[in-house]
Amino acid sequence: MTAQKQKLPHGITPYLFILPQLVIIAVFFFWPAAQAVHMSFMLEDPWGLASQFVGFENYALLFSDSSYGRSFIFTLVFSFLVSLISLALALLLAVKANSVLRAQKSYRVLLTWVYAVAPAVAGLGAYFIFNRQIGVLSQAFNDMGWAFNPETDPFDASFMLILVAVWKQVPVNFIFFLAGLQSIPKSLQEAAQIDCQSDSKRFFTITFPLLAPTSFFLLVINLTYAFFETFGLIDTLTQGRPAGATTTLVxxxxxxxxxxxxxxSSSAQSVILMILVLVLTAIQFRFIERRVHY
Amino acid sequence: MFKKLATSAAVLFAANTALAEVEIQFWHAMGGALGETVNEIAGQFNNAQSDYKLVPVFKGSYEETMTAGISAFRAGEAPHIIQIFDAGAATIINAPGAARSVEDVMASAGLDFDRTDYISGVRSFYADADGKMIGMPFNSSTPVLYYNKAHLNAAGVQPPATWEEFEAIANSLKDNGHIALAQSHTPWIFFENFHSRHNLQLADAQNGFDGLPTEIMYNNDALAMHLGKVKAWKDAGYYGYFGQSWDDNQDAFVKEEVSMWLGSSGSFGGLKQSADFDFGTTFLPYWESVNENAGNTFIGGAALFAMSGHSSEEEAGIATFFDFLTQPETQYFWHRETGYVPVTNAAYELAKTEGYYAENPDAEVGVQQLSLPGGEWSKGYRLGFYVQTREVIYREMDKLMAGDTTPERALSEIEKAANQNLARFARTVQ
Incomplete structure (x- = not known):
């Protein structure tokens, strides 16, 4: 007997159910995106009184602008570092917090609550901590012999931004890693414990592969965070300074x-950004997800 | 019966329109204490008459306020009055139909307006090629030198009138453990006002007043010399560079790390509150070697623009507020509270006769500097996409101070970017 494909008779009812979602996507994503693509080919006065089609001129200007290239590279390096460091730190903290016996809940709360701080508020807090006149950390660095000047030194400014961005992102990663760790069956861990004495070896051969789906998901989330959501931090902390060294594409x-x-020009930049994020996500799914086993 | 009802309805309706105040939206960029003063002026205006109700709305920084106004205009929801800063003047004045000239608004409301009532330094910046005022000067300031009296006395020196004098005294201050100088706005103080003070042209087409300029003139020997000197002063420990932020540089002066600071005449009120020491104010120094008869500086700050697309009744409201704002008493109040200069001669006279400057001689320095005899190139400038050009100036200054570029290379980078911005802006204007 061959399996007959069951075909359900349906009219427009299912479409009606997904319509609200489609409308939201269309209004809040496709329409603005189409608008941005359209504007990126136009040269328009700020007030929208006159506009003309200029083809790829806006794009060509960007590619011939060395400061745009620098901003491009900074964004990639910054996003890579923020994602890598915050993932690594969060994983370490999650593994440790998972094996703590006493006051486990307090640790978890303490490691999580930073998540509730809005980027702009985190930026303002950091502004005071790193302020050269009244900043505690700024003072500490200077006392340690590091002439810390984020307002004039590109390295110091980048360091400060990465530090705050990582601090802000660790809690999210921590929660997911912790949940991932707790979903690993106890029996599996105990069996591994009998076979292998070394903590680190057990971690890399058993625990980490089992965390791969979580890690992959977090990688995508973290890169998006570093690309887009760090805007609030940059705006309150460095405004892209000094010398444009901390200007991300966003x-x-x-x-x-x-x-x-x-x-x-601004629209052309956002179109490039859109393409970049599409490409990055595609690469992640194409090459990294293959190695992930759910 | 029906007729009676209709008449009473008509009477009621008429009474209602007479009672309803016309609302005038006023978008501004004055935060903190300045915003409170704006609200106070609005309150005074609303109490003084009953036809119009002025509603001031704080929209963030100068740039954010301009962007908010632009978006609102594009959506057909423009406010009645918007505050636009010096660097954005080209954006609004070159847009046909975005704003109505203040002279036209006053004339159609039947109110007197005489441009010669305004002090000379203020009159021309927001005017067109024929001197017709487009914007109403509002918060007007100019760069001045503040100095720590104790530091200068201890070193036995006088505040410098010229940069040559500064070079002569900087070392004595350094010997006492102080950095001699800092400043808070590189494009405004070291670029734009450097040109007005020394009477140097900064762009073609009469600094942009006479049509759309295509060529910036920052890449000149005098400015290259000045920037080279500033870098040398920094290396010698005479000049403190604390990045692009206004506050970081001002704080260095407030915390007495730095003995002299170039800031805004409008900083006076804030400094009085934050500085625990006695400070004095004097004119922006100049290079005697560049121009020994240095003249007035540009006004900085912002102006109010009457946006178009409003009914004649609302426009009359705008005009009534402008009229109120320029009354000597209002101007004197604004001047006293904020440190911004009074924009009319009458207000300046009032401040003098009230004895305000006898008690606060520092408060007069800005007005005096603006009233210095000026040359051909000290009226102002009007440059397209100038916000981006200022961004490039800041960037190159950072590089210069870090030793990553030379004054000549920095100026040629700025020239290239500025000319590109000018050409691009010119094409958007049709």
């Missing part, structure tokens, strides 16, 4: 579009 879109009123 911050540059804001500077040129919102502060400088050059909508054509």
């Amino acid at each position: 911050y540059k879109v804001y500077q040129d579009g919102f502060l400088g009123a050059d909508l054509g």
